[in-house]
Amino acid sequence: MKWDDPRVRVVKLAGASYRAEALQNDAFAPGRRLALVREPENEHDPNAVAVWDEERRVQAGYVPAGVAPELHGDEQAVSLWEFRGEDGGRIGLRVLLAPPDAWIQEPRA
Numbered sequence: 001m002k003w004d005d006p007r008v009r010v011v012k013l014a015g016a017s018y019r020a021e022a023l024q025n026d027a028f029a030p031g032r033r034l035a036l037v038r039e040p041e042n043e044h045d046p047n048a049v050a051v052w053d054e055e056r057r058v059q060a061g062y063v064p065a066g067v068a069p070e071l072h073g074d075e076q077a078v079s080l081w082e083f084r085g086e087d088g089g090r091i092g093l094r095v096l097l098a099p100p101d102a103w104i105q106e107p108r109a
Contacts, residue, residue, distance in 0.1 A: 015061035051093075075097050076097070
């Protein structure tokens with residue numbers, strides 16, 4: 001994959017403020033893989049793509065509505081950068097979206 005591959009995107013997680021408790025889960029720490037789940041039955045947006053932890057146990061939010069329709073459905077996602085509030089809790093994420101043929105390495109211990 002080239003560094004300027006237009007299929008690679010960094011997006012700000014949408015809807016995170018509605019899932020503040022879920023965001024505290026370590027599964028959303030920077031470097032962790034995430035699952036992208038299409039929601040064609042979503043009453044607000046049939047193009048919605050939910051962002052879950054890798055195990056699909058906890059949802060953190062959504063891919064922004066302007067980006068979701070452009071996804072093919074097989075992208076990889078990784079938590080890239082976290083935003084913290086005054087109390088130290090996680091209040092938002094930037095998520096790396098990459099094509100399936102891009103190799104994303106697990107973080108070092």
